[in-house]
Amino acid sequence: MIEIKKADNTTDFKIIEKLAKEILHEVYDPIIPxxxxxYFLTKFQSVNAIENQIKNENFSYFLLNYDTKNAGYLGIQKMIKKLILSKLYILKSFRGIKIGKTALRYVNRFAMENGIERIELIVNRQNQNTINIYLKNEFKIVESIINSFPNGYSIEDYKMEKNVSN
Structure with missing residues (x-):
């Protein structure tokens, strides 16, 4: 059974930090240093970074559980008329069992319930499997961008969007 649980305390944030370390290295090390x-983990996915995002940037984080096991996590940022799907990561051993699809449905429902007009996300151009999942879920590539970071590294990404229909 898939459960989406709001992360709202330091224990939850520590679980997300641990999941992020495992998942992000597995996903990104083949395509970026x-x-x-x-750097990304420290800047955006540490306990302190998550707490700051929730407190100051209108983020919400959720743990994705499968049969009571931590399988991944989701991070969204609510803006006025758009929702940023900032993070959706699932452990390799839990992929292919509809956790991502369930999470995307949850995000869409959240957007509809909050009067959001569109959902946006950024995805690495080399992450074709993930791009395909978003395309299957009605997202469209709207822009090709280069994200530059203070550590001197740049990444080629796609900005994708989905209009929310009520």
């Missing part, structure tokens, strides 16, 4: 993944 591991030291950039480490």
């Amino acid at each position: 591991a030291e950039h993944t480490d």
Whole structure:
């Protein structure tokens, strides 16, 4: 059974930090330098970073559980008329059992319930499997962008969007 649980305490944030370390290195090390993944983890997926995002940037984080086991996590940022799907990561051993699809349905429902007009996300151009999943779920590539980071590294990404229909 798939469960989506709001992460709202330090224990939950520590679980997300641990999941992020495992998942992001597995997903990104083949396509970007591991030291950039480490930078990204510290800057955006540490307990302190998550707490700051929730407190100051209108983020919400959720643990994705499968049969009571931590299988991944989701991070969204609510804006006025759009929702940023910031993070959706699932452990390799839990992929292919509809956790991502369930999470995307949850995000869509959240957007509809909050009067959101569109959902946006950024995905690495080399992450074709993930791009295909988003395309199957009605997202469209709207822009090709280069994200530059203070550590001097740049990443080629796609911005994808989905209009929310009520």
